Amino acid sequence: MASSATKIEGKTVTLEIFRYQPDDETEPRYDTFEVPYREDWVVLDAINWIKDEVDGSLSYRWSCRMGVCGSCGMMVNGEPKLTCAVFLRDYYPKPMRIEPLEHFPVTRDLVINMDDFMGKMEKLQTWIVPKEPRTIEEGEYRQTPRQLADYKQYTMCINCMLCYSACPVYGLDSSFLGPAALTLGRRYSLDSRDGAKDERAELIQSDEGVWSCTFVGECSRVCPKNVDPAGAIQAGKVEGTVDMMKSMLMPWGRK
Amino acid sequence: MSIPVYDVLIVGGGGAGLRAAIAVAQADPTQRVAVVSKVYPMRSHTVSAEGGAAGVIKDNDSAEDHCNDTIGGGDWLADQDAVEAFVEEAPKELIQLEHWGCPWNREADGSVAVRPFGGMKIQRTWFASDKTGFHMLHTLFQTSQQFDPVTRYDEHFVFDLLVHDGRCQGVACIELKTGEVRIIAGRSVILCTGGGGRIFPFTTNAAIKTGDGMGLAYRAGVGLKDMEFVQYHPTGLPGTGILITEAARGEGGILLNKDGRRYLQDHDLGSPLEVSDPRHPQLKSMELGPRDRLSQAFYWEREAGNVFTSDDGDYVHLDVTHLGEKKINKRIPFVRDTALKYVGVDCVKEPIPVRPVVHYMMGGVDTDIDAATSLPGLYAAGECACVSINGANRLGSNSLTELLVFGKRAGMGAAAFAKANPEVAVDALAAQVGDKAARLKSLYSEGREGEASIASIRRTLTSAMETGAGIYRDQARLDALCETLREIKARIKDLRITDRSKTFNTQLVQALELEFMVDAAEAVAFSASARKESRGAHQRLDFKERDDGAFLKHSVAFKSDGDPRIDYKDVSITKWPPAERVYGK
Ligand SMILES: Cc1cc2nc3c(=O)[nH]c(=O)nc-3n(C[C@H](O)[C@H](O)[C@H](O)COP(=O)(O)OP(=O)(O)OC[C@H]3O[C@@H](n4cnc5c(N)ncnc54)[C@H](O)[C@@H]3O)c2cc1C
Ligand code: SF4
Ligand code: FES
DSSP, X not given: OOOOOSOOOSOEEEEEEEEOOTTTOSSOEEEEEEEEOOTTOBHHHHHHHHHHHTOTTOOOOOOOSSSOSOOOEEEETTEEEETTSSBGGGTTTSOEEEEOOTTSOEEETTEEOOHHHHHHHHHTTOSOOBSSXXXXXXXXXXXXXXXXXXXXXXXXXXXXXXXXXXXXXXXXXXXSOOHHHHHXXXXXXXXXXXXXXXXXXXXXXXXXXXXXXXXXXXXXXXXTTOOOHHHHHHHXXXXXXXXXXHHHHOGGGOO | OOOOEEEEEEEOOSHHHHHHHHHHHHHXXXXXXXXXXXXXXXXXXXXXXXXXXXXXXXXXXXXXXXXXXXXXXXXXXXXXXXXXHHHXXXXXXXXXXXXXXXXXXXOTTSSBOEEOOTTOSSOOEEOSTTXXXXXXXHHXXXXXXXXXXXXXXXXXXXXXXXXXXXXXXXXXXXXXXXXXXXXXXXXXXXXXXXXXXXXXXXXXXXXXXXXXXXXXXXXXXXXXESTTOEEEEEEEOTTTOOBOOTHHHHTTOEEEOTTSOOGXXXXXXXXXXXXXXXXXXXXXXXXXXXXXXXXXXXXXXXXXXXXXXXXXXXXXXXXXXXXXXHHHHHHOHHHHHHHHHHHOOOTTTSOEEEEEEEEEESOEEEOOTTSBOSSTTEEEOSTTEEOSSXXXXXXXTHHHHHXXXXXXXXXXXXXXXXXXXXXXXXXXXXXXXHHHHHHHHHHHHHOBOOSBOHHHHHHHHHHHHHHHSSSEEOHHHHHHHHHHHHHHHXXXXXXXXXXXXXXXXXXXXHHHHHHHXXXXXXXXXXXXXXXXXXXXXXXXXSSOSOOHHHHSEEEEEEOOSSSOEEEEEEOOOSSOOXXXXXXXX
């Protein structure tokens, strides 16, 4: 349907964009847009250009345009990407197909519904449950650089949902807690200040937890922040196995 | 329509809003709190802050020193009682965040580490690599989830404050997912909506920073204070405006003009030490001078033809190559990553092109030291507010701490107000919103065949702001800007809206944001025009000196039918009489 009426000078590139408006349409469609090609444009710049100059009704999320707020995840040619962190030059001169992140209900156009994830974070108690409560007057907890390094990588998650979009297990069964939520749970369990490891372990080791994962590893491959959720999940499995053995061999010594 | 009623209703889920929410929930678990935010809280702009948060913690530092730096840095326009309270509460708040799990960088003994920052005489900036704001925001958000009394309204756009009987008693908002207009009532309301850097074309600010809270308060008759003070950060990337954090200079990065000269020495910012000298970088000198002075130096270098030129505008070089790959990767990895991605420069090998870009608004909703505004029941905290601890120029790393200190104060103040004022006129609020809801509904179903596109008005607005209220200002340019803004106010009534969908209508949101941007821009322009002196970030070519006799005062802009009315308010001076701002000595 729609295409650009605006005259563009110089090189162009084609974007094919998924459109869906639940209030007045039943079927999704694809709209094709010719967009100016600029060496330094990220895919999001091209989408913003369309919204400003051609079709103001295109809906999507974005904010920081520097890869840190986690809003702008979309499928670009079938791969989940942060659109503010991939460049037109990475695809040029081929056309690009832009779709909402896979495995989520679509609210409209490129906007997905991520309520499910928000609920999962809460379930996993992604906050510090202090091992030894302290008052402000007692100052900071001591935490050595090495203790910090134990969990630091897992704090880097921007909740962009790319890993869920890449995860075949989540695609089949959305009750799976999934890569980012499990990783955040682990982040707190590994923190020297925290004392709720055992409570979280119950959920992490449950049917919705690490054992659903068939170790495809796609989550770590697509993660734009090198959080390595697959590594976190594997480590969770190993820990679960060790705990289980311990409780079988020395049932008195578990907690 | 059923209208939920909360004790404390917070608009904004960034650092300030979340801190306020937790403060209420912890102080009194029987009070109900709502956090209404146009984006999911962890998308808030606090997430992009990099460098760090200031607070006195080390033995070589003192509250007196932090006050000194902040007040001098703000060119004596900060309220000194507020600065004293801020400095005293800052370390407690940063420790509180540590207890909640913030991954602060550490010394070998496990205590928190601090780094140098521009304008601070002593190292006192707490940091979490170069993603401090990201870690603070996620820590606050994750921590906030454990408090049952806190209800979130994610992706709800607030477009109106509801005032009845002289008290702010709630907000009207659009639920983006459904397009429904909702009224949420609050016995007290706190604005934590962040800044408005998007009123300028080159800015480090995220797309959501459109000055909404400033506009909301302004329309409700509350004054906007010190709006003419807009901070340029000296090191943004040309084109996108993406920030290269000040930490790059804190670690020893240097600024060079096109001839390779460390030009800051020619602009009263001290004399350079060799980068190999162990005393480099020197605090409060050269590259670690304050942001306003560094951005102004760029302006004069450009006037003298000493900068590089390109399609994306003029620029100078920020050189960190001498730090070496190891240090760069450890201390400022995000800088390397950002420069590589967005300008194709590996800063281990080459200097990074940078230019001044709009970064922070010192001004905002006029509040007192307890975050209360002149409208009973309405509070404000964070970048949208002006207490003021920042005066005419904020020091880097003071604002993240400000979110915590004044977010908490706002929470406590609003909670107490709610206790004392339990009654809410729910029916009266519903009646108020009726008309506006109908107007929005007709926009959804019919659109608006206006002449002006959102993008074109936005472009006119932002480029007029850059020309008229940029790093240097004068009367002629400000007059022209004020005139352009009057025209925009007329044209904006005829904005074209083509999206007729109720579901996630981002075009409607952009239109409402643009209206808020115009409010904020107007307050900046007219306050700047009225301030006939140079102070901090407000520099006038036609009034080059600071004039304490006439202008050691806060300006407060009030909305009126035509141009805004500008009033003045005294600055609180406790112990630090105005003096000359000296750097590099
Ligand atoms: C790139 C960058 C780096 C920075 N680095 C530092 C640093 O190192 N140290 C430092 O001290 N400061 C730094 N700052 C400044 C600091 O980050 C900001 O001043 C601060 O984060 C603002 O926080 P806030 O809570 O006031 O608002 P924000 O974090 O901007 O949050 C605003 C909230 O309000 C909501 N909102 C806005 N309008 C509406 C509406 N109409 N309806 C509903 N909700 C609404 C948004 O959804 C959001 O949740 C930096 C700023 C930038 C731009
Ligand atoms: S783990 Fe990586 S891909 Fe998954 S949400 Fe976090 S940052 Fe995104
Ligand atoms: S816009 Fe923030 S991550 Fe892309």
